[in-house]
Amino acid sequence: MTYQSQSVAKPYFIVAIALFVGQILFGTILGLQYVIGDFLFPEIPFNVARMVHTNLLIVWLLFGFMGAAYYLIPEESETELFSPFLAILMFWIFAVAGVLTILGYLLVPYATLAELTMDDLFPTMGREFLEQPTITKIGIVIVALSFLFNIGMTMLKGRKTAVSLVLMIGLTGLAVFFLFAFYVPENLVKDKFYWWFVVHLWVEGVWELIMGAILAFVLIKTTGVDREVIEKWLYVIIAMSLITGLIGTGHHFYWIGTPEYWQWWGSIFSAMEPIPFFMMTIFAFNMVNRRRRNHPNQAAVLWALGTAVMAFLGAGVWGFLHTLAPVNYFTHGTQITAAHGHMAFYGAYVMIVLTMISYSMPMLNGRKEANSNKSQIVEMWSFWIMTVSMVFITLFLTGAGILQTYMQRYTDTPISFMEVQDKVAIFYWLREGAGIFFLIGLIVYVASFFIGGDEPEATVKDAA
Amino acid sequence: MSETFTKSMARNIFYGGSVFFFLLLLALTFDTESALPELDNRENLTEEVALGKRVWEKNNCVGCHTLLGEGAYFAPELGNVYQRFGNSTDAIKGFIMSRPKDGIPGRRSMPQFNLSDEELEGIAQFLKYTSGINTQNWPPNIQG
């Protein structure tokens, strides 16, 4: 760790991992509710568990992004953080607000939570992924602005690199597009249309910038490849992301009351959305192959390569599967969407945050460059268990989705939703099994932080 | 002549390309806004429907159901539930009212939300309104 103030990243990462564990626990509850419908009913109905599952994901990824920025920006800018105090203050505000919101979901019915937080004054609740009470949303904005101010001032007083600039643009975009969460018109079509300006322009827009910047940073550090080369490709890749992804928003506008032309625009542009992810995979492997040094933190390199591959599979391939309008006509809102969502979020965003944690945690814990061999081996085991489990979760959901699409939508004698759910139950059982394996992988991951702490650091020779 | 591939040109393309396609998105958004009156069934967007949408949101219905294909995939699509229930708002209200408080053993069940008469009418009218949105013939059949 070059700069003392980088250490503010540590609490962010710890809370991120803790919330990750919570997210997966609720994931296994949801999986079980798919097959045992009355599990935990009426105490924790499905909608509440799902809200906790998705909101925890978003919140812990935001913690991860912020932690990553607090670690990355001072190092790139070659200066101490503008205000470590502000960073810690915002950490506590965000953590308390996040925990209170989750508790609110769990302890009282959602409608009561809406009453308690006076949602009628400025209604923004009850939309997918944006279920947070308005007061929490305002809190998020305040935290985000303080955060941007903090890292922006740090950048201004120091060196400006492409990596930090791209990260800054991505994070600014994240904050700006979140503002659409406050626009909830009575008109359902408009509501849905602008809702995607948050959700799509996040995950298929500015978040890709964040992902690209973090990946580039870790690759620069672990491969020793010339910064010029990496930054050049970073620009090309994120340019492709936005070129395809901005109009690619159209693939959400096929069937929600918007004009027919979106089917053409959306299909054509989103058909090209896998390209930047493919380039990212090629890029990551290329840079590692051209490495000028062997970094002792092999776990971080594994995560970096893993995120590039899994993002391409999850976002690129599984996205392409159902993005063309004639296909999407039948698959829209089925388990195919769920399959894509799981692998894309894991591959692109979970893994990039874990890449950054894997790279920086040894230094935050006072190591020189890497954890001990023992710890790294456990971490790599967790990588494989979680990643393979996620592949199977995706495959089982895809199987369920294909059957569902056929029986409920495609065949000449369609049967009802609930009947179909019974018929594909075997896939849900298998998915739940894969989910349990994922949880085991996550436990192994957490364990890797407590194993081999007293052993000497891995050296290049050992790791190679 | 040597190969030229500069970081500054890559950066310019990133900025130029992003601005270009963002403007294109805005242009298409603008056109969509002007097209919506013909598609979004706004002539039937009454006070009651607006109230129903609030009920929909306050009870987090989208946490289990899809509406026009968006939401959770745990419970049936509701964009065409009005037609599926025989073009009857009473049938919708009846279904919501009759949900058992403690669920159905071993099976998925919608919670009992204890909605007031006004709220029930609102949500039913909201779902009726939604079924009138021009969704380019989606879903493919009545099963949603």
Next chain:
Amino acid sequence: MYKFIGVRPCTFVYILLMVLTVFTWYVGVSGLSGLSFAFLVLGLSLLKGHLIGDYYMGLKTVSGIWGWVIVIWLILPGSLIAIAFYSAS
């Protein structure tokens, strides 16, 4: 730059492009339709694209794959368009 009786090659190409364009327009305004005219017009346009690639973009002097990008690009949509028009007739 190489010149032929004082005229640049790009100027020859320019005149050729203009003439071919007027011809295409003539096919359009005189209402000539049918597969053979469609293919004729399409073929001429692909030729024009190739001329632009070679002489305007300067790909004539480029060896290797980059010298072929425009030709490859022209062939792809060109053949798809041809198939579509053929199947429609």
Next chain:
Amino acid sequence: MKNRNTPPGDLAIWIFIMAELSVFAIFFAVYAFTRANNVELFNESQLTLDRNLALINTLTLITSSYFVVRAVAAIRENNAKHCFNWIIAALLMGLLFLLVKSYEYNHHYSEGINLRTNKFYMFYFSLTFFHFMHVLMGMVILAANAIKTRAGNYTPENHTGLETGASYWHMVDMVWIILFPLIYVMR
């Protein structure tokens, strides 16, 4: 005489050009296949377009592209002043294209025709407007090239920036060369 391995201009713009061309290629193919299923509608709607204006626009773009070729030739002959003038001439032709196209759009809108009228107009407006924005974009790039030429930034040895802008402009021209017969003439 093949004397280089990479095309004129910065390789980054060529990656961009390939991406853009792919979009246009898909759009063209989708147009053709959609037409194959709606031949009568497409043939009928096509007749309402103004082929004379399209001719003017095609000639305008080809001329503009030619001027840019001359601009690059001028800088290679170390004549920055001529180079600048050629770019300005190309920009004026680009402006003429935009004016004619805007006139056409205005005519359509006054008749109540838009993106949503039918499938043919959907493609007509989408393709031509997408191209229209490329002309605008190309003009912004050329304008930047003109300013740099004026400032004396380009030399006979090093004018990659100008070649980059020129390559992009020729791409915009070439796309129109396919678009013109496809949408206005072929039936």
